[in-house]
Amino acid sequence: MKRLNESLIIMRKELKGYFNSPIAYIVITVFLAFTGFFFFKDFFYYNQAEMRGLFQTLPLMLSFVVPAVTMKLFAEERQSGSFEILMTLPVSAWDAVLGKFFAGVAFSAIMLSPTLIYLVTVFLVGSPDPGPVIGGYIGALLLAAAYTSIGLLASSFTRNQIISFITAWAACFLLWILDKVIIFLPAPFGFISYFGTDFHFQNIARGIIDTRDVIYFISVCALSLMFTVKNVEERR
Amino acid sequence: MITVDGLSKSYGDFKAVDDISFIIRDGEITGLLGPNGAGKTTTLRMLSCYLTPDSGSITVDEKKSAENTLDIKKMIGYLPESAPLYGEMMVYDYLKYVAEIRGINDDGRISEVAGICRITDVMHKNINELSKGYKQRVGLAHAMIHDPQILILDEPTSGLDPIEIVEIRNLIKELGKSKTVILSTHILSEVEATCDRVIIINRGSIVADDSTENLQSAVKGDKDIIFRVSGTDFITLKSAVSGIGGVKNVASIDGEEFTSAVLTVGHQSEVRPELFRLAVQNNWVIYEMKQEHLSLENVFRELTTGGEDEKVK
Numbered sequence: 153m154k155r156l157n158e159s160l161i162i163m164r165k166e167l168k169g170y171f172n173s174p175i176a177y178i179v180i181t182v183f184l185a186f187t188g189f190f191f192f193k194d195f196f197y198y199n200q201a202e203m204r205g206l207f208q209t210l211p212l213m214l215s216f217v218v219p220a221v222t223m224k225l226f227a228e229e230r231q232s233g234s235f236e237i238l239m240t241l242p243v244s245a246w247d248a249v250l251g252k253f254f255a256g257v258a259f260s261a262i263m264l265s266p267t268l269i270y271l272v273t274v275f276l277v278g279s280p281d282p283g284p285v286i287g288g289y290i291g292a293l294l295l296a297a298a299y300t301s302i303g304l305l306a307s308s309f310t311r312n313q314i315i316s317f318i319t320a321w322a323a324c325f326l327l328w329i330l331d332k333v334i335i336f337l338p339a340p341f342g343f344i345s346y347f348g349t350d351f352h353f354q355n356i357a358r359g360i361i362d363t364r365d366v367i368y369f370i371s372v373c374a375l376s377l378m379f380t381v382k383n384v385e386e387r388r
Numbered sequence: 389m390i391t392v393d394g395l396s397k398s399y400g401d402f403k404a405v406d407d408i409s410f411i412i413r414d415g416e417i418t419g420l421l422g423p424n425g426a427g428k429t430t431t432l433r434m435l436s437c438y439l440t441p442d443s444g445s446i447t448v449d450e451k452k453s454a455e456n457t458l459d460i461k462k463m464i465g466y467l468p469e470s471a472p473l474y475g476e477m478m479v480y481d482y483l484k485y486v487a488e489i490r491g492i493n494d495d496g497r498i499s500e501v502a503g504i505c506r507i508t509d510v511m512h513k514n515i516n517e518l519s520k521g522y523k524q525r526v527g528l529a530h531a532m533i534h535d536p537q538i539l540i541l542d543e544p545t546s547g548l549d550p551i552e553i554v555e556i557r558n559l560i561k562e563l564g565k566s567k568t569v570i571l572s573t574h575i576l577s578e579v580e581a582t583c584d585r586v587i588i589i590n591r592g593s594i595v596a597d598d599s600t601e602n603l604q605s606a607v608k609g610d611k612d613i614i615f616r617v618s619g620t621d622f623i624t625l626k627s628a629v630s631g632i633g634g635v636k637n638v639a640s641i642d643g644e645e646f647t648s649a650v651l652t653v654g655h656q657s658e659v660r661p662e663l664f665r666l667a668v669q670n671n672w673v674i675y676e677m678k679q680e681h682l683s684l685e686n687v688f689r690e691l692t693t694g695g696e697d698e699k700v701k
Contacts, residue, residue: 158489161485161488161489162489165477165481165485168481169474169476169477172476172477173476232472232474232475233468233470233472234472234473234474236433236438236468236472237468237472237473237474237530239437239438240436240437240438240461240464240466240468241461241486241489241490242458242461242462242489242490243458243489244458
């Protein structure tokens with residue numbers, strides 16, 4: 153309980169920090185402009201009351217946008233030296249990492265929330281199947297969490313935010329593209345697609361919440377966060 | 389009481405701190421003195437639990453720092469070198485954040501500390517917009533907010549103007565009455581002005597560890613007297629002055645229109661009355677007669693350059 157409290161304080165501070173700087177507004181604007189474009193581009197064309205247009209582009213979009221959100225989390229602290237302040241406060245590495253992680257996830261949730269307006273549009277023109285919509289949003293949060301943890305890990309390696317962004321983006325993009333490059337490989341390598349984020353996300357976005365897919369995202373988070381904590385503890 | 393035993397820390401091949409041991413007593417202001425790059429900051433970073441030592445142990449009130457890191461962090465208030473703070477936060481928000489993490493949910497304490505550190509009028513400014521001196525004071529407020537038993541201050545007066553330096557020193561002295569303060573500096577006069585005890589570090593090793601007074605009296609070297617007169621030339625001056633008992637050496641220094649000399653005098657001799665009489669007799673006009681207080685500076689120079697020579701050999 154005590155530990156959770158400290159993570160929450162750090163999370164609140166990080167989240168406030170996002171909205172005190174222009175980066176939050178730029179990232180959200182870019183995200184909404186692109187997703188809005190891709191959603192409405194095909195929406196009237198397909199003439200179906202569904203959110204597929206949004207959820208299909210989301211994994212690729214998030215692989216760009218989430219690293220931009222997470223790049224500063226540790227890199228900036230190392231660059232400015234405030235990392236020393238953070239590490240001499242009575243918080244453990246887990247407190248700091250979890251606080252920053254949840255701040256990133258909360259930011260992604262805030263960023264996703266305006267897309268609910270698309271949902272309103274869909275409801276206005278028809279009656280969508282609730283399964284894929286609910287699944288899509290749950291999947292989007294899980295995906296954002298996984299990408300956030302990867303971004304956080306990248307950020308803990310360097311004091312340079314650009315390096316942090318590019319490595320995180322490369323890792324996220326690789327996970328996204330994994331189940332798409334599988335066609336170039338012989339059949340026995342088909343299992344590789346299980347490691348891709350898009351594979352699991354599209355499963356959930358179909359409206360079927362399978363524990364395997366949920367476990368996949370949670371494992372990505374757990375693994376990345378574990379390495380981040382190790383990194384934070386060692387590199388000081 | 390803080391006991392440091394056999395502490396070492398290397399960065400790659402470079403041994404920043406090499407097997408140092410010392411004890412810091414409660415309620416004393418201890419100064420960590422040393423030239424730049426001597427290992428002061430590394431030592432303080434280990435004391436504040438930011439760095440983990442390669443070997444050796446730190447014990448605070450019977451608690452080993454390696455095992456009770458969180459407990460020890462709670463007891464310590466730490467001002468890192470050049471006070472790196474969260475630039476985009478407002479001063480108030482920052483102090484509130486630190487207070488919350490330290491488990492203080494009392495706005496009164498924040499304004500109290502702000503008052504002590506004199507930052508009340510910048511509470512609603514972004515930290516980025518503050519001058520170096522104000523940042524330093526915000527850093528000090530951050531270190532004091534939970535009223536810690538132990539304060540670790542890394543170069544607390546660097547970047548401050550002379551008035552601020554005096555203020556901060558007085559504040560540190562005030563704090564030192566009830567708390568254990570460890571501060572690092574490369575400015576000697578700071579140690580003389582504030583510290584009860586001095587630990588001199590050079591190249592990662594301790595070269596002296598004693599009370600300020602003891603150190604001052606232990607190695608009382610010669611003192612210098614700067615003497616500027618008109619109405620004579622250096623040779624006459626030198627031969628006249630050399631006659632005074634206690635004068636060990638007379639050297640010429642640059643003087644625009646005066647005849648100037650530096651007299652090296654044994655530390656117990658008082659030659660200034662003699663110099664005055666001499667000037668009167670010879671009808672010289674004295675423009676300057678100044679005795680340089682070298683005290684700790686001598687100790688410091690002797691110990692640090694002495695150490696260097698040893699290493700060279």
